[in-house]
Amino acid sequence: MSGQQAFLDAALAHLGPRGITCDADLVEPWLTDWRGRFQGRARAMASPANTQELSALVRLCAQHAIPIVPQGGNSGMAGGATPDQSGEAVLLSLRRMNTIADVDVEGRQVTCGAGVILEVLHEAAAAEGLRFPLTLGGKGSATVGGLISTNAGGTQVLRHGSMRSLVLGLEAVLADGQVFSTLTPLKKDNRGFDLKQLLIGSEGTLGIVTAATLKLVPAGADRLVIWAGLPTVQAARALLLHCEDVAGEALEGFEVLPQASLEAVLDHMPTARPPLAGIHPWHALIEVVADSTHADRLRDTCETMLEDAFRKELLDDAVIAANEAQADAFWLIRDTIAPAERERGPAVQHDISVPVARMPDFIDMAIRELGAAWPGTEVVAFGHLGDGNIHLHVIAPGGAERTRWQETEGKRISRHVHDLVTDWDGSISAEHGIGQLKRDELARLGDPVALHLMRQIKSALDPSGILNPGKLV
């Protein structure tokens, strides 16, 4: 009997027929990342129903030295959930582990399996008058396990932090099949190293997240969504500081986009309307949320905040969404930037951060420098200005052939962007992770001391290297 057959038989015994398959029709769709950049092969796809089954599978893989590539909703941005071309790996789907326990309303927390989809989690929290304060474009497919493994961000990080801030407890299967668990979270616990935070954001290379206890917050009595037109990106930063001063903790989101991105969305989505009458070089989308204590004063606060900002010449024009429908329409413009841009031709995308205060100058510099070095390209920067994190997209000149341009000019541009970011003390991956997309760039540009530490930890916790090989470190 071949090694493969012995492995499959043993896996079948542990996981049952629903838990392991080699059927190409079932496996194939999960072997390519959703952006179509990475394609891999796998000896089988495992879909354990619970942590015990997964633990047995990992022991089996350890015994046979078979690599494991964990996957949630397959909506990652860095190819972190796609196996390599060797066909050695087991593709591990966590999607069956999608139980949500009862929401603990008093404790404002919920425990759920790694396979729970973000949107389902949102609904479960909302049903109890609470919310899970992290959202992003892929919420219909992204899973809790994937969000934790990549320390996902999104549009509410300004107020609530990234996934790292929202995980109260964690369960994970380690490289030897042992189960690490802190699913009964303690608010304070100083019994040694913070293993939970070490596992969060480790992209499945140190352990496989199987479940988590997550923080919920009150649903928020009311929100106001503001669209502002601005003369410069420096004004956007000044406006952000002004809003933080006035609204304090109530400020939940502060996104920026240039006029070009707004126009791309308007072209792409005929039902969309420009929020403001005039043309403005930059736009800010601002969300302010009030709890029950302050809901009655929310509109007054926002109106005063905007009047003061106008007087200080921090903005040229602004409008508060008249109702929830309009608020949603404003956010839809923001969420449509990426698909709208895809229509405009080949592009390379960069998810970068620099120290918050330096971001406006970085954006100006990058647009200027990249435009000069690659004439005909268009440089667009949009996103989470409040977190010092923007998505910097460089769109190819008209007529460029997608794959060829991306593989030649595109790669050179990306290297240059990463060099610039590193010069400015920034990060080449602010929220999307490293995966296989940026692994070489991290090795090239990362702090050697940090890289050495990471490799030491990886070797210590996964000496045979079976957990998501070829990713991150």
Next chain:
Amino acid sequence: MSGQQAFLDAALAHLGPRGITCDADLVEPWLTDWRGRFQGRARAMASPANTQELSALVRLCAQHAIPIVPQGGNSGMAGGATPDQSGEAVLLSLRRMNTIADVDVEGRQVTCGAGVILEVLHEAAAAEGLRFPLTLGGKGSATVGGLISTNAGGTQVLRHGSMRSLVLGLEAVLADGQVFSTLTPLKKDNRGFDLKQLLIGSEGTLGIVTAATLKLVPAGADRLVIWAGLPTVQAARALLLHCEDVAGEALEGFEVLPQASLEAVLDHMPTARPPLAGIHPWHALIEVVADSTHADRLRDTCETMLEDAFRKELLDDAVIAANEAQADAFWLIRDTIAPAERERGPAVQHDISVPVARMPDFIDMAIRELGAAWPGTEVVAFGHLGDGNIHLHVIAPGGAERTRWQETEGKRISRHVHDLVTDWDGSISAEHGIGQLKRDELARLGDPVALHLMRQIKSALDPSGILNPGKLV
């Protein structure tokens, strides 16, 4: 030339005469922890002036296989900064590394050396209209480096989290002398494992914290301090939930103490006055802080909150401090519990947490069970109910001889308390750390999977075991 002399000569060359000493008069005071529980010996005390000097010292120690015991203000609670009796170690004082860089007012952050004393940091932030929102009894001696290495807590964790939440960036010298640094913090950075969080709370066993960039918050326009008398500790928990609902983020502190602790303070400090007229089984000390937006409504909010609580029978009586002096007097009662109790005779102290919702029942159970098993003792529980963290002190029967009682009955009681806490899914160290005090108990009661992970990480990052040996793992 002896190995010791060769080491001292080389250290002198790197650190200069102020940087290394064997003078017993200078070294002796730092060889005993402030509570007098642990006493050690050291071959020398090193006091590097900066990170470069420390890096050179660590390389030298690595070369000579000399253990290093880092120490800040020597105000730790678990003997983590006291060397063992062998006299092999170098005692490393970080106290000379006490530079505070300019406060970044716009970015609300400050970078400072490991040796900066907490109270000095408070003053530096206050001078710029900001505050560092972590405080504790030892603020006059505790240093930033020690607070980070032990992930210190205190009375503002409810709102602002422990030290872990307040460190934006970190610099540390590793076991081989290399310097890890993220002192230019990025709000978002997903380039791999969270090495910063791994170092925080690792008690100097993985690296020596040399500097940090810390988060500051607005100074707060106004605060109100409330003293409430309560029938039961269950009522205290219900009152806490009520205050969280009404005051939301404005609730910064919620401490509880029993009548016995209040009486001990009143006996100990003749100038203190009881905040309320009557006698109440339990007391709560509540602090509510408003930013500039809501300062005008703070008193109204608090009065309504207390009236509703009274109507719901969550409290028997309550008073809002009339002015800052009275507010300080209320807090002084809280801060005097520990010294006041020391006067009442020998005791064993336990810094424990259980899941927040279970704490009231845990307290009742522990008082009942310990009282029955050790007649004549008095069990006192006070502290951070809002964090699920209390200090559970068991005071010896009258006439017990201190050292003997602590070493015999006291140790048995502590083991029993730790067993109870573990049964209730709690932590034997909520905020004080493990050090040498609780190392054996952690080995006895800790999750074997977590302990194994910690030992793997320790071996990987400090293979020769020179960093703070005998502590934590």
